Amino acid sequence: MTHPAIKAERLTKRFGDVTAVDGISFAVPGGSVTGLLGGNGAGKTTTISMLLGLLLPTSGTVEVLGVDMVRNRHAVLPRMNFSSPYVELPHRLTVRENLTVYGHLYGLPRVGARVEEICRHLDLTAYLDRAAGKLSAGQKTRVALAKALLNTPEVLLLDEPTASLDPDTADWIRTYLERYRQETGATILLASHNMLEVERLCDEVLMMRQGAIVDHGSPDALLDRYGRESLEEVFLDIARHRRGERADAEAAQ
Amino acid sequence: MRLAMTDAVTFSPRRIGAMVLRYWYLLRGSWPRLLELAYWPTMQMILWGYISQFMAQNSTWLAQGAGVLVAAVLLWDVLFRGQLGVSVSFLEEMWSRNLGHLFVSPLRPGEWVASLMVMSLIRTILGVVPAALLAIPFFGYSVFDLGLPLALFFANLIVLGWALGLFIVALILRYGMGAEGLAWILVFMLAPVSAVYYPVDVLPVWLQWIALALPSAHVFEGLRALVFHGEVLWGHMAWAALLNVAWMAACVAAFLWSFRGARVRGALLQTGE
Numbered sequence: 001m002t003h004p005a006i007k008a009e010r011l012t013k014r015f016g017d018v019t020a021v022d023g024i025s026f027a028v029p030g031g032s033v034t035g036l037l038g039g040n041g042a043g044k045t046t047t048i049s050m051l052l053g054l055l056l057p058t059s060g061t062v063e064v065l066g067v068d069m070v071r072n073r074h075a076v077l078p079r080m081n082f083s084s085p086y087v088e089l090p091h092r093l094t095v096r097e098n099l100t101v102y103g104h105l106y107g108l109p110r111v112g113a114r115v116e117e118i119c120r121h122l123d124l125t126a127y128l129d130r131a132a133g134k135l136s137a138g139q140k141t142r143v144a145l146a147k148a149l150l151n152t153p154e155v156l157l158l159d160e161p162t163a164s165l166d167p168d169t170a171d172w173i174r175t176y177l178e179r180y181r182q183e184t185g186a187t188i189l190l191a192s193h194n195m196l197e198v199e200r201l202c203d204e205v206l207m208m209r210q211g212a213i214v215d216h217g218s219p220d221a222l223l224d225r226y227g228r229e230s231l232e233e234v235f236l237d238i239a240r241h242r243r244g245e246r247a248d249a250e251a252a253q
Numbered sequence: 254m255r256l257a258m259t260d261a262v263t264f265s266p267r268r269i270g271a272m273v274l275r276y277w278y279l280l281r282g283s284w285p286r287l288l289e290l291a292y293w294p295t296m297q298m299i300l301w302g303y304i305s306q307f308m309a310q311n312s313t314w315l316a317q318g319a320g321v322l323v324a325a326v327l328l329w330d331v332l333f334r335g336q337l338g339v340s341v342s343f344l345e346e347m348w349s350r351n352l353g354h355l356f357v358s359p360l361r362p363g364e365w366v367a368s369l370m371v372m373s374l375i376r377t378i379l380g381v382v383p384a385a386l387l388a389i390p391f392f393g394y395s396v397f398d399l400g401l402p403l404a405l406f407f408a409n410l411i412v413l414g415w416a417l418g419l420f421i422v423a424l425i426l427r428y429g430m431g432a433e434g435l436a437w438i439l440v441f442m443l444a445p446v447s448a449v450y451y452p453v454d455v456l457p458v459w460l461q462w463i464a465l466a467l468p469s470a471h472v473f474e475g476l477r478a479l480v481f482h483g484e485v486l487w488g489h490m491a492w493a494a495l496l497n498v499a500w501m502a503a504c505v506a507a508f509l510w511s512f513r514g515a516r517v518r519g520a521l522l523q524t525g526e
Binding site: 015045046049052053054055056074077078080081082084086087088089090091092093094097100101102103104105106107147 | 263265267268270271272274275278279282283345349350351352353354355356357358359360361513516517518519521522
Protein backbone atom coordinates (compact mmCIF):
# COMPACT_ATOMS: atom_id res chain seq x y z
CA MET A 1 0.00 0.00 0.00
CA THR A 2 1.26 3.46 -0.90
CA HIS A 3 2.31 5.55 2.10
CA PRO A 4 0.01 8.60 2.29
CA ALA A 5 1.64 11.84 1.18
CA ILE A 6 -0.65 13.78 3.50
CA LYS A 7 -2.16 12.40 6.69
CA ALA A 8 -4.35 14.23 9.18
CA GLU A 9 -5.66 12.62 12.36
CA ARG A 10 -8.35 14.09 14.59
CA LEU A 11 -7.34 17.53 13.34
CA THR A 12 -9.14 20.30 15.19
CA LYS A 13 -8.95 24.08 15.09
CA ARG A 14 -10.91 26.33 17.38
CA PHE A 15 -10.89 30.14 17.30
CA GLY A 16 -12.35 31.03 20.69
CA ASP A 17 -15.84 29.54 20.77
CA VAL A 18 -15.89 28.79 17.05
CA THR A 19 -14.79 25.35 15.88
CA ALA A 20 -13.51 25.86 12.35
CA VAL A 21 -12.25 22.29 11.87
CA ASP A 22 -13.74 19.58 14.00
CA GLY A 23 -11.58 16.50 14.47
CA ILE A 24 -11.15 15.51 10.83
CA SER A 25 -9.04 12.54 9.76
CA PHE A 26 -8.02 11.72 6.21
CA ALA A 27 -5.13 10.44 4.15
CA VAL A 28 -4.13 11.55 0.66
CA PRO A 29 -2.31 8.81 -1.28
CA GLY A 30 0.97 9.74 -2.94
CA GLY A 31 0.59 10.73 -6.59
CA SER A 32 -3.14 11.39 -6.35
CA VAL A 33 -5.19 14.53 -6.89
CA THR A 34 -7.64 15.04 -4.04
CA GLY A 35 -10.34 17.67 -3.97
CA LEU A 36 -11.36 19.44 -0.79
CA LEU A 37 -14.92 20.63 -1.30
CA GLY A 38 -17.32 22.56 0.82
CA GLY A 39 -19.25 25.78 1.01
CA ASN A 40 -17.90 29.05 2.32
CA GLY A 41 -16.81 28.62 5.93
CA ALA A 42 -16.73 24.83 5.69
CA GLY A 43 -13.11 24.80 6.91
CA LYS A 44 -11.18 24.20 3.67
CA THR A 45 -8.73 27.10 3.93
CA THR A 46 -8.24 26.46 7.65
CA THR A 47 -7.42 22.83 6.87
CA ILE A 48 -4.96 23.80 4.13
CA SER A 49 -3.32 26.36 6.44
CA MET A 50 -2.76 23.63 9.04
CA LEU A 51 -1.38 21.27 6.41
CA LEU A 52 1.12 23.97 5.48
CA GLY A 53 2.07 24.65 9.08
CA LEU A 54 0.96 28.30 8.77
CA LEU A 55 -1.72 27.68 11.35
CA LEU A 56 -1.20 25.65 14.52
CA PRO A 57 -3.92 23.09 15.21
CA THR A 58 -5.74 23.15 18.54
CA SER A 59 -5.32 19.38 18.62
CA GLY A 60 -4.62 16.47 16.33
CA THR A 61 -1.71 15.73 14.02
CA VAL A 62 -0.69 16.54 10.46
CA GLU A 63 2.00 14.72 8.53
CA VAL A 64 3.26 15.59 5.06
CA LEU A 65 5.61 13.08 3.41
CA GLY A 66 5.93 11.45 6.82
CA VAL A 67 7.03 14.65 8.60
CA ASP A 68 5.13 16.17 11.54
CA MET A 69 4.12 19.64 10.33
CA VAL A 70 3.76 21.07 13.83
CA ARG A 71 7.15 20.04 15.16
CA ASN A 72 9.39 19.76 12.12
CA ARG A 73 7.80 21.42 9.11
CA HIS A 74 11.06 22.90 7.82
CA ALA A 75 12.26 19.38 7.02
CA VAL A 76 9.57 19.05 4.36
CA LEU A 77 8.81 22.62 3.22
CA PRO A 78 11.44 22.49 0.43
CA ARG A 79 9.51 19.52 -1.06
CA MET A 80 6.10 21.16 -1.11
CA ASN A 81 4.50 24.39 -2.28
CA PHE A 82 1.27 26.31 -2.28
CA SER A 83 -0.77 28.72 -4.33
CA SER A 84 -3.81 30.79 -3.48
CA PRO A 85 -5.41 33.81 -5.11
CA TYR A 86 -5.78 35.27 -1.60
CA VAL A 87 -2.05 35.40 -0.91
CA GLU A 88 -0.21 37.72 -3.26
CA LEU A 89 3.30 38.29 -4.50
CA PRO A 90 4.86 41.75 -4.05
CA HIS A 91 3.30 44.01 -6.67
CA ARG A 92 6.27 46.30 -7.23
CA LEU A 93 8.71 43.51 -7.99
CA THR A 94 8.84 42.15 -11.52
CA VAL A 95 7.87 38.56 -12.25
CA ARG A 96 11.55 37.69 -12.65
CA GLU A 97 12.51 39.36 -9.35
CA ASN A 98 9.69 37.66 -7.45
CA LEU A 99 10.55 34.23 -8.80
CA THR A 100 14.29 34.79 -8.28
CA VAL A 101 13.74 35.54 -4.59
CA TYR A 102 11.65 32.40 -4.15
CA GLY A 103 14.14 30.35 -6.17
CA HIS A 104 16.83 31.28 -3.64
CA LEU A 105 14.49 30.68 -0.70
CA TYR A 106 13.90 27.15 -2.00
CA GLY A 107 17.64 26.68 -2.51
CA LEU A 108 17.38 25.90 -6.22
CA PRO A 109 20.52 25.51 -8.33
CA ARG A 110 20.78 27.83 -11.39
CA VAL A 111 17.87 30.00 -10.29
CA GLY A 112 17.92 32.28 -13.35
CA ALA A 113 17.65 29.38 -15.78
CA ARG A 114 14.88 27.74 -13.72
CA VAL A 115 12.88 30.98 -13.61
CA GLU A 116 13.07 31.30 -17.39
CA GLU A 117 12.17 27.63 -17.84
CA ILE A 118 9.07 27.74 -15.63
CA CYS A 119 7.96 30.99 -17.27
CA ARG A 120 8.35 29.38 -20.69
CA HIS A 121 6.18 26.46 -19.54
CA LEU A 122 3.51 28.80 -18.21
CA ASP A 123 3.62 31.17 -21.16
CA LEU A 124 4.95 34.04 -19.06
CA THR A 125 8.18 34.84 -20.88
CA ALA A 126 6.77 38.08 -22.29
CA TYR A 127 5.97 39.29 -18.76
CA LEU A 128 9.24 38.40 -17.02
CA ASP A 129 10.28 42.01 -16.58
CA ARG A 130 6.85 43.43 -15.88
CA ALA A 131 5.80 44.41 -12.33
CA ALA A 132 3.60 41.70 -10.82
CA GLY A 133 0.99 44.31 -9.87
CA LYS A 134 0.51 45.31 -13.49
CA LEU A 135 -0.57 41.88 -14.69
CA SER A 136 -4.11 40.75 -15.45
CA ALA A 137 -5.88 38.32 -13.09
CA GLY A 138 -5.07 35.39 -15.38
CA GLN A 139 -1.42 36.37 -15.66
CA LYS A 140 -1.18 36.81 -11.87
CA THR A 141 -2.63 33.35 -11.37
CA ARG A 142 -0.06 31.89 -13.75
CA VAL A 143 2.74 33.71 -11.90
CA ALA A 144 1.43 32.36 -8.58
CA LEU A 145 1.42 28.88 -10.14
CA ALA A 146 4.97 29.46 -11.42
CA LYS A 147 6.00 30.27 -7.84
CA ALA A 148 4.21 27.15 -6.62
CA LEU A 149 5.94 24.92 -9.19
CA LEU A 150 9.37 26.56 -9.04
CA ASN A 151 10.80 23.87 -6.75
CA THR A 152 9.01 21.01 -8.59
CA PRO A 153 7.10 20.12 -5.41
CA GLU A 154 6.21 16.58 -4.51
CA VAL A 155 3.17 17.90 -2.65
CA LEU A 156 1.22 20.82 -4.05
CA LEU A 157 -1.59 22.52 -2.15
CA LEU A 158 -3.86 24.71 -4.23
CA ASP A 159 -6.57 26.93 -2.80
CA GLU A 160 -9.06 27.74 -5.57
CA PRO A 161 -6.41 27.86 -8.31
CA THR A 162 -8.83 29.01 -11.02
CA ALA A 163 -11.01 31.39 -9.00
CA SER A 164 -12.12 34.43 -11.02
CA LEU A 165 -10.46 33.24 -14.23
CA ASP A 166 -12.11 33.15 -17.64
CA PRO A 167 -12.97 29.64 -18.92
CA ASP A 168 -10.11 29.60 -21.40
CA THR A 169 -7.41 30.48 -18.84
CA ALA A 170 -8.97 28.15 -16.26
CA ASP A 171 -8.93 25.27 -18.75
CA TRP A 172 -5.32 26.05 -19.66
CA ILE A 173 -4.30 25.85 -15.99
CA ARG A 174 -6.19 22.59 -15.42
CA THR A 175 -4.46 21.07 -18.43
CA TYR A 176 -1.11 22.22 -17.10
CA LEU A 177 -1.80 20.72 -13.67
CA GLU A 178 -2.86 17.40 -15.23
CA ARG A 179 0.39 17.27 -17.20
CA TYR A 180 2.46 18.25 -14.17
CA ARG A 181 0.97 15.43 -12.13
CA GLN A 182 1.53 12.90 -14.93
CA GLU A 183 5.14 13.95 -15.47
CA THR A 184 6.22 14.24 -11.83
CA GLY A 185 3.90 11.94 -9.91
CA ALA A 186 3.21 14.82 -7.52
CA THR A 187 0.43 14.73 -4.94
CA ILE A 188 -2.06 17.56 -5.30
CA LEU A 189 -4.64 18.70 -2.77
CA LEU A 190 -7.08 21.09 -4.34
CA ALA A 191 -9.68 23.25 -2.62
CA SER A 192 -12.21 24.42 -5.15
CA HIS A 193 -15.77 25.57 -5.68
CA ASN A 194 -15.65 24.60 -9.32
CA MET A 195 -17.26 21.17 -9.61
CA LEU A 196 -16.29 20.66 -13.25
CA GLU A 197 -12.68 21.25 -12.24
CA VAL A 198 -12.96 18.72 -9.46
CA GLU A 199 -14.63 16.09 -11.68
CA ARG A 200 -11.92 16.55 -14.26
CA LEU A 201 -8.84 16.60 -12.03
CA CYS A 202 -9.57 14.68 -8.86
CA ASP A 203 -9.20 10.98 -8.09
CA GLU A 204 -10.76 11.43 -4.68
CA VAL A 205 -12.99 14.04 -3.09
CA LEU A 206 -13.35 15.08 0.57
CA MET A 207 -16.66 16.83 1.21
CA MET A 208 -16.59 19.28 4.14
CA ARG A 209 -19.43 20.94 5.99
CA GLN A 210 -19.17 22.98 9.19
CA GLY A 211 -15.62 21.88 9.84
CA ALA A 212 -16.25 18.15 9.41
CA ILE A 213 -15.69 15.72 6.57
CA VAL A 214 -19.21 14.52 5.84
CA ASP A 215 -18.46 12.29 2.88
CA HIS A 216 -15.63 11.19 0.65
CA GLY A 217 -14.92 9.01 -2.35
CA SER A 218 -14.09 9.22 -6.03
CA PRO A 219 -16.25 11.58 -8.10
CA ASP A 220 -17.91 8.55 -9.77
CA ALA A 221 -18.60 6.87 -6.42
CA LEU A 222 -20.17 10.05 -5.05
CA LEU A 223 -22.34 10.50 -8.13
CA ASP A 224 -23.47 6.91 -7.78
CA ARG A 225 -24.06 7.15 -4.03
CA TYR A 226 -26.21 10.26 -4.32
CA GLY A 227 -27.84 9.19 -7.59
CA ARG A 228 -26.87 12.45 -9.25
CA GLU A 229 -25.68 13.49 -12.70
CA SER A 230 -23.09 16.00 -11.55
CA LEU A 231 -20.88 16.77 -8.57
CA GLU A 232 -22.61 20.14 -8.30
CA GLU A 233 -25.84 18.34 -7.42
CA VAL A 234 -23.98 16.19 -4.91
CA PHE A 235 -22.45 19.36 -3.45
CA LEU A 236 -25.91 20.91 -3.06
CA ASP A 237 -27.28 17.74 -1.46
CA ILE A 238 -24.51 17.82 1.11
CA ALA A 239 -24.60 21.58 1.67
CA ARG A 240 -28.39 21.45 2.20
CA HIS A 241 -28.30 18.32 4.35
CA ARG A 242 -30.12 16.23 1.72
CA ARG A 243 -29.37 12.55 1.26
CA GLY A 244 -29.64 12.51 -2.54
CA GLU A 245 -32.19 10.92 -4.86
CA ARG A 246 -30.98 7.36 -4.46
CA ALA A 247 -31.05 7.49 -0.67
CA ASP A 248 -34.51 9.09 -0.78
CA ALA A 249 -35.77 6.38 -3.10
CA GLU A 250 -34.31 3.63 -0.94
CA ALA A 251 -35.83 5.20 2.16
CA ALA A 252 -39.22 5.41 0.43
CA GLN A 253 -39.09 1.67 -0.40
CA MET B 254 1.50 22.28 20.82
CA ARG B 255 5.29 22.25 21.16
CA LEU B 256 7.42 23.65 18.40
CA ALA B 257 10.91 22.62 17.40
CA MET B 258 13.50 25.16 18.60
CA THR B 259 15.24 24.83 15.23
CA ASP B 260 12.41 26.96 13.83
CA ALA B 261 14.02 30.03 15.30
CA VAL B 262 17.72 29.27 15.56
CA THR B 263 18.77 27.60 12.27
CA PHE B 264 20.27 29.98 9.71
CA SER B 265 20.86 29.71 5.98
CA PRO B 266 22.94 32.60 4.59
CA ARG B 267 21.41 31.95 1.18
CA ARG B 268 17.85 32.41 2.41
CA ILE B 269 18.88 35.54 4.33
CA GLY B 270 20.49 36.79 1.09
CA ALA B 271 17.29 36.00 -0.82
CA MET B 272 15.26 38.19 1.51
CA VAL B 273 17.81 41.00 1.37
CA LEU B 274 17.57 40.72 -2.42
CA ARG B 275 13.77 40.99 -2.17
CA TYR B 276 14.00 44.29 -0.24
CA TRP B 277 16.85 45.56 -2.38
CA TYR B 278 14.80 44.98 -5.57
CA LEU B 279 12.06 47.08 -4.01
CA LEU B 280 14.42 49.86 -2.99
CA ARG B 281 16.38 50.13 -6.23
CA GLY B 282 13.19 50.13 -8.28
CA SER B 283 11.87 53.26 -6.58
CA TRP B 284 13.86 56.52 -6.70
CA PRO B 285 11.44 58.26 -4.27
CA ARG B 286 12.28 55.62 -1.65
CA LEU B 287 16.00 56.13 -2.19
CA LEU B 288 15.59 59.89 -2.04
CA GLU B 289 13.50 59.67 1.13
CA LEU B 290 16.27 57.70 2.84
CA ALA B 291 18.76 60.54 2.50
CA TYR B 292 16.30 63.45 2.58
CA TRP B 293 15.50 63.74 6.30
CA PRO B 294 19.00 63.09 7.65
CA THR B 295 20.34 65.76 5.26
CA MET B 296 17.64 68.30 6.09
CA GLN B 297 18.06 67.73 9.82
CA MET B 298 21.82 68.01 9.58
CA ILE B 299 21.62 71.31 7.66
CA LEU B 300 19.01 72.77 10.01
CA TRP B 301 20.83 71.82 13.21
CA GLY B 302 24.17 72.71 11.71
CA TYR B 303 23.15 76.33 11.17
CA ILE B 304 21.38 76.52 14.53
CA SER B 305 24.54 75.29 16.24
CA GLN B 306 26.70 77.75 14.25
CA PHE B 307 24.51 80.60 15.43
CA MET B 308 24.47 79.35 19.01
CA ALA B 309 28.21 78.74 19.04
CA GLN B 310 28.73 82.48 18.53
CA ASN B 311 26.70 83.12 21.68
CA SER B 312 27.57 80.16 23.87
CA THR B 313 30.96 79.14 25.17
CA TRP B 314 29.59 75.62 25.77
CA LEU B 315 28.79 75.09 22.11
CA ALA B 316 31.87 77.01 20.97
CA GLN B 317 34.01 74.47 22.83
CA GLY B 318 32.30 71.56 21.17
CA ALA B 319 31.94 72.54 17.56
CA GLY B 320 29.90 69.98 15.69
CA VAL B 321 28.39 68.27 18.74
CA LEU B 322 24.84 69.00 17.59
CA VAL B 323 25.54 67.88 14.03
CA ALA B 324 27.07 64.63 15.33
CA ALA B 325 24.10 64.15 17.67
CA VAL B 326 21.63 64.69 14.83
CA LEU B 327 23.41 62.20 12.62
CA LEU B 328 23.70 59.57 15.37
CA TRP B 329 20.07 60.02 16.39
CA ASP B 330 19.20 59.28 12.78
CA VAL B 331 21.20 56.05 12.98
CA LEU B 332 18.84 54.92 15.76
CA PHE B 333 15.73 56.14 13.94
CA ARG B 334 16.73 54.70 10.54
CA GLY B 335 17.83 51.45 12.15
CA GLN B 336 14.40 50.99 13.71
CA LEU B 337 12.57 52.16 10.61
CA GLY B 338 14.64 49.85 8.38
CA VAL B 339 13.36 46.80 10.25
CA SER B 340 9.77 48.00 10.64
CA VAL B 341 9.27 49.26 7.10
CA SER B 342 10.74 46.17 5.46
CA PHE B 343 8.31 44.12 7.55
CA LEU B 344 5.43 46.43 6.63
CA GLU B 345 6.26 45.90 2.95
CA GLU B 346 5.30 42.24 3.47
CA MET B 347 2.07 43.22 5.17
CA TRP B 348 1.16 45.73 2.48
CA SER B 349 1.85 43.19 -0.28
CA ARG B 350 0.09 40.33 1.60
CA ASN B 351 3.14 38.17 1.02
CA LEU B 352 3.66 36.65 4.48
CA GLY B 353 1.73 33.50 3.58
CA HIS B 354 4.03 32.72 0.67
CA LEU B 355 7.16 33.50 2.67
CA PHE B 356 6.31 31.19 5.53
CA VAL B 357 5.31 28.21 3.43
CA SER B 358 8.79 28.47 1.92
CA PRO B 359 11.76 27.08 3.88
CA LEU B 360 12.43 30.57 5.31
CA ARG B 361 12.72 30.50 9.10
CA PRO B 362 11.70 33.39 11.35
CA GLY B 363 15.30 33.91 12.51
CA GLU B 364 16.53 34.16 8.92
CA TRP B 365 13.82 36.67 8.11
CA VAL B 366 14.77 38.78 11.13
CA ALA B 367 18.43 38.64 10.08
CA SER B 368 17.49 39.85 6.59
CA LEU B 369 15.46 42.71 8.10
CA MET B 370 18.54 43.74 10.08
CA VAL B 371 20.86 43.57 7.07
CA MET B 372 18.41 45.66 5.07
CA SER B 373 18.12 48.13 7.94
CA LEU B 374 21.92 48.51 7.93
CA ILE B 375 21.91 49.16 4.18
CA ARG B 376 19.09 51.69 4.45
CA THR B 377 20.77 53.47 7.38
CA ILE B 378 24.10 53.75 5.57
CA LEU B 379 22.36 55.02 2.42
CA GLY B 380 20.52 57.61 4.50
CA VAL B 381 23.10 58.83 6.96
CA VAL B 382 26.42 58.67 5.09
CA PRO B 383 25.45 61.25 2.41
CA ALA B 384 24.32 63.64 5.16
CA ALA B 385 27.57 63.09 7.08
CA LEU B 386 29.58 63.80 3.92
CA LEU B 387 27.57 66.94 3.17
CA ALA B 388 28.34 68.28 6.66
CA ILE B 389 31.99 68.66 5.58
CA PRO B 390 31.46 71.29 2.84
CA PHE B 391 28.53 72.90 4.69
CA PHE B 392 30.11 73.32 8.14
CA GLY B 393 33.71 72.15 7.84
CA TYR B 394 32.82 69.42 10.32
CA SER B 395 33.48 65.73 9.74
CA VAL B 396 31.81 63.25 12.05
CA PHE B 397 34.36 60.71 10.80
CA ASP B 398 37.01 62.60 12.81
CA LEU B 399 35.51 60.96 15.91
CA GLY B 400 37.48 57.86 14.87
CA LEU B 401 36.97 54.39 16.32
CA PRO B 402 34.44 55.50 18.98
CA LEU B 403 32.14 56.52 16.11
CA ALA B 404 31.93 52.84 15.12
CA LEU B 405 30.96 51.96 18.71
CA PHE B 406 28.33 54.71 18.82
CA PHE B 407 26.96 53.57 15.46
CA ALA B 408 26.90 49.88 16.41
CA ASN B 409 25.13 50.50 19.72
CA LEU B 410 22.53 52.78 18.22
CA ILE B 411 21.70 50.58 15.25
CA VAL B 412 21.37 47.50 17.45
CA LEU B 413 18.95 49.41 19.69
CA GLY B 414 17.11 50.48 16.50
CA TRP B 415 16.83 46.82 15.44
CA ALA B 416 15.50 45.84 18.86
CA LEU B 417 12.85 48.58 18.73
CA GLY B 418 12.01 47.62 15.14
CA LEU B 419 11.47 44.00 16.19
CA PHE B 420 9.27 45.13 19.07
CA ILE B 421 7.11 47.09 16.61
CA VAL B 422 6.95 44.03 14.30
CA ALA B 423 5.78 42.01 17.31
CA LEU B 424 3.07 44.59 18.07
CA ILE B 425 1.85 44.63 14.46
CA LEU B 426 1.78 40.82 14.31
CA ARG B 427 -0.23 40.82 17.53
CA TYR B 428 -2.56 43.77 16.97
CA GLY B 429 -2.64 43.99 13.16
CA MET B 430 -2.22 47.00 10.90
CA GLY B 431 -3.89 49.23 13.48
CA ALA B 432 -0.47 49.30 15.14
CA GLU B 433 1.26 50.40 11.91
CA GLY B 434 1.57 54.02 13.06
CA LEU B 435 3.87 52.93 15.90
CA ALA B 436 6.57 52.27 13.30
CA TRP B 437 6.81 56.02 12.73
CA ILE B 438 6.40 57.39 16.26
CA LEU B 439 7.58 54.91 18.90
CA VAL B 440 11.25 55.83 18.66
CA PHE B 441 10.46 59.48 19.40
CA MET B 442 9.22 58.47 22.84
CA LEU B 443 12.86 57.65 23.58
CA ALA B 444 14.24 60.96 22.30
CA PRO B 445 13.72 63.05 25.46
CA VAL B 446 15.24 60.38 27.71
CA SER B 447 18.04 59.51 25.30
CA ALA B 448 19.60 62.89 26.09
CA VAL B 449 20.48 63.45 22.46
CA TYR B 450 21.07 67.21 22.66
CA TYR B 451 21.64 67.74 26.40
CA PRO B 452 23.33 65.83 29.25
CA VAL B 453 21.40 63.24 31.26
CA ASP B 454 21.90 65.29 34.45
CA VAL B 455 19.54 68.04 33.25
CA LEU B 456 16.69 65.53 33.60
CA PRO B 457 14.84 65.08 36.92
CA VAL B 458 16.45 62.33 39.00
CA TRP B 459 13.63 59.83 38.46
CA LEU B 460 13.90 60.34 34.70
CA GLN B 461 17.68 59.95 34.83
CA TRP B 462 17.16 56.35 35.98
CA ILE B 463 15.00 55.68 32.94
CA ALA B 464 17.54 57.40 30.68
CA LEU B 465 20.39 55.29 32.04
CA ALA B 466 18.40 52.13 31.27
CA LEU B 467 18.62 53.05 27.59
CA PRO B 468 21.77 52.28 25.56
CA SER B 469 21.16 55.48 23.57
CA ALA B 470 21.63 57.77 26.61
CA HIS B 471 25.02 56.17 27.30
CA VAL B 472 26.03 56.66 23.67
CA PHE B 473 25.14 60.36 23.66
CA GLU B 474 26.88 60.91 27.00
CA GLY B 475 29.91 59.26 25.44
CA LEU B 476 29.64 61.46 22.36
CA ARG B 477 29.62 64.68 24.38
CA ALA B 478 32.58 63.53 26.50
CA LEU B 479 34.53 62.77 23.34
CA VAL B 480 33.73 66.04 21.61
CA PHE B 481 34.16 68.33 24.64
CA HIS B 482 36.96 66.60 26.52
CA GLY B 483 38.52 64.26 23.96
CA GLU B 484 38.03 61.27 26.24
CA VAL B 485 36.33 57.93 25.56
CA LEU B 486 34.05 56.92 28.42
CA TRP B 487 34.47 53.16 28.28
CA GLY B 488 32.08 52.68 31.19
CA HIS B 489 29.26 54.22 29.19
CA MET B 490 30.18 52.11 26.15
CA ALA B 491 30.13 48.94 28.24
CA TRP B 492 26.74 49.86 29.72
CA ALA B 493 25.37 50.60 26.26
CA ALA B 494 26.51 47.18 24.98
CA LEU B 495 25.17 45.30 28.02
CA LEU B 496 21.84 47.08 27.90
CA ASN B 497 21.60 46.37 24.19
CA VAL B 498 22.00 42.65 24.87
CA ALA B 499 19.14 42.84 27.37
CA TRP B 500 16.91 44.97 25.11
CA MET B 501 17.56 42.76 22.10
CA ALA B 502 16.85 39.58 24.07
CA ALA B 503 13.56 41.03 25.33
CA CYS B 504 12.50 42.22 21.87
CA VAL B 505 13.45 38.92 20.18
CA ALA B 506 11.39 37.10 22.81
CA ALA B 507 8.45 39.45 22.13
CA PHE B 508 8.80 38.82 18.40
CA LEU B 509 8.91 35.02 18.76
CA TRP B 510 5.94 35.07 21.13
CA SER B 511 4.01 37.25 18.72
CA PHE B 512 4.98 35.15 15.69
CA ARG B 513 3.79 32.01 17.41
CA GLY B 514 0.56 33.80 18.33
CA ALA B 515 0.11 34.72 14.67
CA ARG B 516 0.37 31.01 13.80
CA VAL B 517 -2.24 30.19 16.44
CA ARG B 518 -4.66 32.85 15.15
CA GLY B 519 -3.98 32.30 11.44
CA ALA B 520 -2.71 35.86 11.04
CA LEU B 521 0.14 34.86 8.70
CA LEU B 522 -2.35 33.98 5.98
CA GLN B 523 -4.79 36.80 6.59
CA THR B 524 -2.55 39.82 6.65
CA GLY B 525 -2.89 43.24 5.08
CA GLU B 526 -5.54 45.85 5.62
